[in-house]
Amino acid sequence: MSTGALPVRPLDAASVHELRRAAERILAEFRTSAASPALLERVAGAAKALGPAIRHQCRPVDTDDGLYVLRGLTADDAEAGPTPASWATAGDSAAVHDIELLLLATVMGNPIAWEGQQEGRFVHNIVPATGHEQEQTGASSSVLLSPHTEDAFHPGRAHLLMLGCMRNRDNIATTAASVRKVRLGDADIAELCRPVLPILPDDAYTKTQCFGGPPPSVPTLWQSEDGLTLRFDPAYTPLEQAASAYRAAYARLEAELARVSVVVSLSPGEVLVVDNDLVVHGRVPFKARYDGTDRWLKRASVRVPGRRTRPAAEAIEHGYGQTAVEAHGV
Numbered sequence: 001m002s003t004g005a006l007p008v009r010p011l012d013a014a015s016v017h018e019l020r021r022a023a024e025r026i027l028a029e030f031r032t033s034a035a036s037p038a039l040l041e042r043v044a045g046a047a048k049a050l051g052p053a054i055r056h057q058c059r060p061v062d063t064d065d066g067l068y069v070l071r072g073l074t075a076d077d078a079e080a081g082p083t084p085a086s087w088a089t090a091g092d093s094a095a096v097h098d099i100e101l102l103l104l105a106t107v108m109g110n111p112i113a114w115e116g117q118q119e120g121r122f123v124h125n126i127v128p129a130t131g132h133e134q135e136q137t138g139a140s141s142s143v144l145l146s147p148h149t150e151d152a153f154h155p156g157r158a159h160l161l162m163l164g165c166m167r168n169r170d171n172i173a174t175t176a177a178s179v180r181k182v183r184l185g186d187a188d189i190a191e192l193c194r195p196v197l198p199i200l201p202d203d204a205y206t207k208t209q210c211f212g213g214p215p216p217s218v219p220t221l222w223q224s225e226d227g228l229t230l231r232f233d234p235a236y237t238p239l240e241q242a243a244s245a246y247r248a249a250y251a252r253l254e255a256e257l258a259r260v261s262v263v264v265s266l267s268p269g270e271v272l273v274v275d276n277d278l279v280v281h282g283r284v285p286f287k288a289r290y291d292g293t294d295r296w297l298k299r300a301s302v303r304v305p306g307r308r309t310r311p312a313a314e315a316i317e318h319g320y321g322q323t324a325v326e327a328h329g330v
C-alpha cells in the first residue's frame with residue numbers, strides 16, 4: 001500500500017485467524033456467499049461473537065482523512081483462483097473473503113445490497129470487464145473513474161464503503177479526497193448547500209427508469225452535527241442546468257478535492273474503509289490484462305444505524321425506484 005501518512009489499523013494474527021475461522025464455518029455450512037435470510041442470521045451471530053480487538057479496529061473513522069486501511073488479513077493468490085472476467089461471472093469466486101468482509105461490515109453497522117446491482121449480492125466483485133473500459137463504473141479501466149460519493153443518487157446510500165483487495169499486481173490506485181481537508185470560502189459553501197441539481201443513477205444500475213416522480217434536487221454540501229459532509233458525483237450531475245454562480249462554486253470544490261486527493265494502492269488482504277459522507281473516491285486509469293491476473297477488489301457498503309449525517313429532506317426522496325436492502329433487521 002502506498003498511502004503516505006494515512007491511518008492504518010493493524011489486525012493482530014489472533015484476530016485474523018478468528019475472522020477467517022468464522023467465515024470458513026459459515027461457508028462450510030452454506031457453500032455460497034450469496035445472501036439468504038439464514039446466512040445473514042448466521043453472519044449476525046458470528047459478528048457479535050468476534051472479539052474486542054476486531055471491534056476496536058472497526059471503530060468509526062476518527063480523523064479528517066475520512067478513511068482508514070485495515071491491514072493484516074491475507075488473500076492468497078493461488079487460493080483465490082483467477083480474477084473473474086466480469087462481476088457477472090464471478091459467482092462464488094473467493095467466497096470466503098466475501099464472508100469475511102460481510103462479518104467486518106456487520107461489526108461496523110448494517111451491510112446493504114441493491115436489488116438492481118450485482119444480482120442483489122452484499123459483496124460486489126470489482127474487476128475490469130471487456131467492453132466496459134470507458135464507463136464510469138467499477139468495471140471500467142482505461143478512463144479515470146472520477147471522484148464520487150458511492151451511490152450518490154440515493155438517500156439509502158452507504159455511510160461506509162469497504163474495498164477489500166484480492167489482487168493488484170500493477171499497483172493501481174484508488175483515489176480518495178476528504179471534504180474536511182478542502183479550503184472553500186463561506187460563500188461557496190453556502191451556495192453548494194442549496195438543493196439545486198439532482199444526481200442521477202449511475203450506469204451500474206439496471207431498471208432505474210421506472211421511478212415515480214421528477215429527479216429531486218439535492219445539496220452538494222451539508223453542515224451536519226459533526227461537520228461538513230458531501231454528496232458529489234459530477235459524472236451524473238446535470239451541471240449545465242445550474243446558474244453560473246453555482247457552477248463556479250462547484251468547479252472550485254472539484255479543484256479543491258483534486259488538490260487534497262490521496263492515492264491508495266491496496267495490497268492483497270488490505271481493506272480500505274471510506275466514510276462516504278466525508279470522502280469521494282475514484283480510481284486512476286489502467287490497462288486491463290484480461291488474462292485472469294487483473295486487479296480484483298471486493299466491495300461492501302454499510303449503513304450505520306443512528307448516524308445523523310444526512311439532511312432530513314432526504315427521507316422523502318424516491319431513490320429512482322431502487323431499494324437498498326439492509327442485511328440485518330433494525
Ligand SMILES: O=C(O)CCC(=O)C(=O)O
Pocket residue numbers: 126137138145150163173174175281282283297299
Ligand atoms: O476500483 C476502485 O478502486 C474503486 C471503484 C469504485 O468506485 C467502487 O468500487 O465503488
Ligand SMILES: [Fe+2]
Pocket residue numbers: 148149150281
Ligand atoms: Fe465507487
